[in-house]
Amino acid sequence: MAASLLSSPTAKVKKQKSILSFMPKSGESVSPPDKSEKRKKQISEDATSDETERSSTIKVCRPNDIEGPERKKPKVVPQKFQHDWLRDYSWLRYDNEADAMSCALCIKHGKKNAMTDNNKNFKTTSLDRHAGTADHKESVTAENMQGQLQKSVEKLVNEKEAAALIALKSTYWIAQEGLAISKYESLLDLLEEMKCPNIEELKCTKSINYRSDKTAGEMISTIATVIRRDLAGKLMASPYVSFLLDESTDIATTKKLVLYARILDSEFTPSTHFVTNIKIESTTGEAIYNELKSVMNEPGRVIPPSKVMGLGTDGAKVMTGTGKGLTGFMLRDNPMMLNYHCIAHRLALVTSQAANQVAYLVDYQNTLTGIFYFFKSSANRVAKLSAIQDMLNEPSLKVKEIHEVRWLSTYIAVQTVYRTLDSLLTFFSSDQDAKSKGYAKKMIQYDFVASTYLMMDVLPIVSEMCLVFQKEDLDVSQVKVQVDHARRALEKLKAGEDETTYLHELKEKHLTIEGGKFVFKGNHILQGKQNTESIKLQLIDQILKKLSERFPDDDSNVIYAFSILAMRPLTFLSKSERKTWGEDKLEVLIKQYGEEKVTQQVTQEPLINPGDTRREWAMVKELVLHEGYKRDKMTELWSLVNKHHKDDYPNLLTLAALALIAPIHTADCERGFSAQNATKTALRNRLSPDKVNDILTIKLEGGG
Structure with missing residues (x-):
């Protein structure tokens, strides 16, 4: 109906009239229409329209609806954030993604204002205005x-x-x-x-x-705990572990067990570490085994028995016994493990047992011990001897004691007597004490003086070997080298081929013949028989015999078998000799580590593959020569092989690892007991075992 009304002539006339009424006539100025007049006219028109027209809706066009020239709108320039503001306003923050700024201080201190909710009013005046607000000032x-x-x-x-x-x-x-x-x-x-x-x-x-002292004690315990935690990590990281242990008593007669461990790091470098010094209730093999197991299973330090491949001891039956000894219990847990009788202890037994087989030398050692206690009991005697030494231009030395448990004590005691022998003879011959006369009678004998010089020829050979055997990181390949060197030196001394000996010096320089008698250094007429040559032969023969017993050069000696891994002779061998060199010793190692071993408790799988080990051995000898790897130390050689050829020689690297951690001596345990005795002294005898252990941990493992 609306469409029919709009299409009628009357509607068209009214629409046209309504539009034209808004348009100005020609030459007529435009003035705002009278609102009241316009309103009256509109009412009149509405009243005269018919009922149908009043019900229709007529759209009135305004001036803006009339087509004409396009009107230009003012250009609005968008506001942008100026990044220099970040420099000028230290509290200002800008969010690139939201394209908004905010006040970091107001947000931090929980304020609510325009600058805490993504403000986009990018104006300097906005920033200055915010800086002056109470919220911002409170935040600052x-x-x-x-x-x-x-x-x-x-x-x-x-x-x-x-x-x-x-x-x-x-x-x-x-x-x-x-x-x-x-x-x-x-x-x-x-x-x-x-x-x-x-x-x-x-x-x-x-x-x-x-x-306070209590605080100091707690800090010492804390430091020791940290050191032990670090050591536990090293022990568990090592592919294999060997233990060195010994038992003793402290000054309070408390039974103590000292334990060291020998391990290998990722660079294939071996090292020996102090583990613990603990009180034990019993020194039986089983009791020591239980203590060792407790240490192996401490929280944070779990070492499985299959990882323990060596046990170094002093050779006491309670340690080495395969039945009820410590070694027996450990072998039942790991039949692949080896017990090592400390080479330094073995060497000490060589010299002491050899000397005990020569009757005169037993009496000689007793005389030296008696002289030591003679001077120890009197300061006046020491002062008188010192005055004589000064007068004769001899060193002012005190007579030393011979200790069975101190490996070099015999040599040191004999050396002291040798260096002050003229003074000692003068002292005893001039002193009126009955004991002095007795010692003078013994020392003036030709055999006593000659035996002192003889011992100065023999003991340095053994003492030098003893010092080598006490090195902290002794190369296992050095054992046979040192033993063979000592044998050759003793054989040469026995044959009398060396004219630089002390005995030769005695005969050529310090003895003269006056009236058919020997005079020592022009002052002392020597008496008695001359059996020195017989004493020398007996002593050297006994030492050589004991060396062979204690260091047997047979095919079953695993320590000697390990020595081939140093490969020192390769340079001096022809190609055909190199091909077979070391194969016999390699078979000893294959027998020990390349076969399954079974006990009632466990079955130990082979550590190496025999066939692969033999092939690797044939190749590695040529590799070492071709690459020119240094062979001065076994550690350095196998560190290079491990670094550059790890995947090519896995079996030989396993054998090298076992050789490098072998506990061939327990000198470290003796050092541990020395540190224990220096810590728990007569003045500090109330130190608890735990506190002593803490102090030793810091002292021996703490570093400089």
Whole structure:
């Protein structure tokens, strides 16, 4: 219906009229229409329209609806964030993704304003206006106060930490130097007197401070715990482990067990470490085995028996017995493991047992022991002997004691007598004491003087070998080399081929014949028979015999078999000789580690493949020569092979690892007992076993 009304002539006329009524006539100015007049006219028109027209809706066009020239709108330039504002307003933050800015301080301190909710009013005036608001000023004040508090707290914490570090270093130094823990407080007093910074922070209050002996003891325990944790990681990381152990008593007659471990690191470098020094209730093989198992299974340090491939001991039956001895219990857990009788102990047995087979030398050693106690009991005798030594231009030395458990003590005692023999003879011949006359009668004998010179020829050969056998990281290949060298030197001495010996010096320089009698250094007429040559032959023969018994050169000696891995003779062998060199010793190792071993408790799988091991051995000899690898030390050689050819020689690297961790001597255990006795002294005999263990851990494993 609306369409029919709009199409009628009357509607068209009215529509046209309504439109034209808004248009100005020609030459007529445009003025705003009178609103009241317009309203009256509109009412009149509405009243005269018919009922149908009043019900219709007529759209009125406004001036903007009339087509005409396009009107230009003003160009709006969008506002952008200026990144220089970040430099000028330190609290301002800009979010690239949201294209909005905010105040970091107001947000941090929980304010709610226009600058805390992605503000896009990018104007300098907006920033300046915000900087002057109460919210922002409160946030700035809070931030400044917080910064000052934080700096104060940080300064306080740093000072406390520095003071704690001083305390830890002080206790560490005390343990390293073997000083009494009671010296801790006086050490801190000294540091405070020397103006050591922050030391006063150890005094918290009048009643609470960290300068007491109890605090020092707790810090020592803490340091020791950290060191043990680090060692536990090394033990578990090593492919194999060997243990060295010995038992003794401390000054309080407490039974103690000292334990060391020999391990291999990722660079194929072996090392020996102090593990523990613990109190034991019994020294039976089973009791020691139980203590060792407890150490192996401590929390954070679990070492399976299959990983323990060597056990180094002093050779006592309780250690080496395969039945109820420690070795027997360990072999039942791991039949692949080997027991090593300490080579230094074996060598000490060689010399002591050899000397005991020569009757005169037994009496000779007893005389030296008697002389030691003769002077030990009297300061006046020592002073008189010292005066005689000065007069005769001999060194002022005290007579030394011979200890069976100290490997070099015999040589040191004999050397002292040799260097002051003229003074000793003068002292005893001039002293009126009955004991002095008895010693003078013994020492003036030709055989006593000659035996002293003889022992100075023989003992250095053995002592030199003993010193080598006590090296911390002794190369296993050196054992046979040293034993063979000592044999050759003794054979040469026995034959009398060397004219640089002490015996030769005695006959050529220090003895003269006056009236058919031998005179020593022009002062002392020697008496008695001349059996020195017989004594020499007996002693050397016995030493050679004991060397063969203690260091057998047979096909079953695993230590000697390991020595082929050093490959030192390769350069001097022809190609055909190299082809077969070392094969016999290799078979000894294959028999030990390339066959399955079974006990009632376990079955140990082979560690190496026999066939692959033989093929690797044939190739590695040519490789070492071709590459020119150094063979001075077995460690260096196999470190190179491990670094550059690890995948080519897995079986030989396993054998090399076993050779490098072999506990061929227990000199480290003796060092551990020396450290124990230096720590728990007569003045510190109340130190608990745990505290002694903590101190030894720091002293022996803590480093410099």
